[in-house]
Amino acid sequence: MIFSLDLLTEALLFGVLLGCFYAAVSIGLSVSFGLLDVPHVAHPAVMVLGSYCTYLLASQGLDPIVAGVVLMPAFFVLGILIYRFYYESFEKRGTDAGVRGLAFFFGVAFIIEIGLILAFGVDQRSVSAAYIGSSWALGEYRIPYRMLVAFGVALVLTFGLTVYLSKTFTGRAIKAVAQDEPALRLMGANPVRIKQWAFGIATGVSALAGAMLIIVSPVEPALDRLYIGRTFCVVVLAGLGSMTGTLAAGLILGIAESIVLMFLGASWAPAVAFGLLLIALGVRPQGLFGR
């Protein structure tokens, strides 16, 4: 592949769109893992579950984005249940919660994945809507509408969560629980209920992220394995729990992946996220915008 400025511009443009999308799929993890310290490796699996639920609703004629929004309350409740279960089984008992909690979420991820295989088979599934498949001509570049939709939803999600966490009472409480749990308890608040609420929000957001996932590309049950790398790369690079950092880290990953895609080929692309993640963990584990 010959290096040219045109190609680079196209890669950058596509990278920015992709980056916002990656930020959006990671933002739930940024709350659940970044702020709450829950080793939620099942996050991508929950998201893929969201994609399949979107698929079911969309096949009834619902618009995929609307389907994603409709699913959010259900996933919010699911999140609360997952956290409650995790808390009762691991955090409350205290000892050795790390190893077993991690094993628990790996187990959950595999159960979701296999459940989806049993229910839907291993074939790829996709949804259809007016903005999927067509693209917008910007000068000489063509930008698929589905990427623009994902871009828009990603921005709304990121800014929505940022404002929620910094301006509202509950949002600040969530940040407080991340900073100093004992202090919050001394203030008379119940950290478990706040964490439960926050985990619910993180999971609810994953439903919308799942809808975007199936809008951007067809999904298959084992897709979550790839997204373990992408989401954790973004969250670690961002510095745990930083919302604007998540957007910036998403952009870094998106641009890096799209440049590799353009100049080295698709077979190298999956390694980008995991490679960046390794570098981030090895060199600067506190992330770019670490607290």
Place this chain on the structure above:
Amino acid sequence: MKYWVSVAVLFLLSVALALAPTNDYFFYAAFVVLQFVVLSTAWNILGGYAGYVNFGTGAFFAIGAYSAVVLFKWLGAPLAVQMVAGAAVSGLLGFSVGLLTLRLRGIFFAIATVAVTFVLETVMINWRYVGGATGLQLVRPAVIEPFDTYTRMLFVVMALLALIAISVARYVQDSWIGRGLRAIRDSEEAAECSGVPTLKLKLFACTISGALMGAAGAAMPMYLAFIEPASTFSLNYSVSALAMPMIGGTAHWIGPVIGALILATIQQVVTVTISNEINVLVVGVLLVAFVVGAPDGVLGLFKRWLRSSK
């Protein structure tokens, strides 16, 4: 002494079985079960004793397998050389992963090992010499006397490797190394302050655990006469190698062996009678059930039962 006698008896038993005129399928399945005994025992040295969750078993396994393939294709090296080389390369990988991730704990270590798996898988997919994404067919050399088939011979090899792995784990557990690793698991800061060489011990555990996984992987290309990245690097190895010690019990070397024998046997039966998907589901469900309901595994349940029946 009693231990070594039983090791010798078990090994001779496996040789005798392999020479007996039984159904070949038994060895085909038993090889896989023994392979998981090696993997889960190796995982437990780092994961159970030191409390570092390695979710990259697939990487160590596959790097062992690919080292064997490269040596075989390049020099036509015999199986023993392939396995030693696989162990050496994977041990080196374990050492480097240990070096890179020394500052990381808990989930960060686990995620880093997942990342290693995917990065190495991508490298192998793009490496034409070993077949790339489509894989490589291998022509196996003639089987070594006195065995009739490859499966029988590999069964004996894997039985030997399993006994070696168990002996290593037993030695580590009973020596000062195991005490040091347990101190790291309970509190790394306290261990460091008490003069435990945490860095050296962690590197040692990473290396030895990786080397055993690599040796197990090195036998795989000859077993299948084929190698391909997706199934060799599969996260299914990683989740099984983690689930088996958790189910058996991580505190004692016998735990992963029990877990592997139970789980891998169930998997073999389920794969044949129902489907391959259900077999991964069984691993997931049992893993979740045990970490929630019986945190100390089968060993813990057994101990509780002993105490209550007194």
